[in-house]
Amino acid sequence: MWPWAKWQKWNRSWRTNRRAVEALPLYESPALREVTGPTLRPGGFTLTDRAVALCGLIPDAMALDAGCGLGATTDRLVSKHGIRTIGLDVPTSLFQEGRSTHSSKTLVGGFADRLPFGREIFDAVFCECVLSLLSDPGRALTEFHRVLRRGGWLVITDIYARAHKGASILKQLPLISCLKGARPRQELVDMVEGVGFQMVLCEDHTRLLKRLAAEIVFAYGSMQKFWTLFVPDGRLSELACGLEQARPGYWLMVGHKKLKAESSKLKAES
């Protein structure tokens, strides 16, 4: 946690250089990482470990960590669960930082909606707090489906909008964060099922988002002080309105790529 004086110094220099860093995504800022550590999302490994157990992933299974950030989940899947994992992320400074402690075979540069892998390679795809950042999440989901083996698992954790209304307000904000792309639950479920996954589980874990918010308040004094680092002063009330109306939540979704027999049975029935 940052001491107050250090935060103020960082805030002052950030404001001075505001023009240069205006487009800094929330997840790339040191301010967020001070609170979350290397897992750049609510809840740390809580849902990662839960998903491994739910999907029954066993050592030597092959996984893709799509949008791996610093590679924290990639490491966790390998070290705690013995799962052979490749992390993929866009080649930004965050990714470069991750790469400095990983081999080029473990963390690869690329885009979730254009995966540099052949068909049916992975037993699981993890996509933690990434889907809401993508301009075309449907295309990324299609890619996840393509690279998964039949019977493989898709694990998504993300921020979602618990109420329809505010999602469009959040979308207008000059902020690069999962909050901005938070979609209503049913829209996401339809997208995942639309590319051919069978939805196995859809659980609410908003308490993890609340816990992160509490940790931010402890570190920075208030949520407003934290948000002033990322949102221009004149638009803070818009952010407050969007948050109030969208009521952001956090969830875990698990999808299953159907086995051949299941697919043809469903086709025959339809």
Ligand SMILES: C[S@@+](CC[C@H](N)C(=O)[O-])C[C@H]1O[C@@H](n2cnc3c(N)ncnc32)[C@H](O)[C@@H]1O
């Ligand atoms: C909130 S961070 C989460 C990182 C990591 N999954 C974690 O939970 O620690 C979002 C990540 O998505 C990545 N990302 C954004 N757009 C992407 C894209 N088109 N393809 C792959 N990764 C992307 C960002 O670079 C960033 O590392």
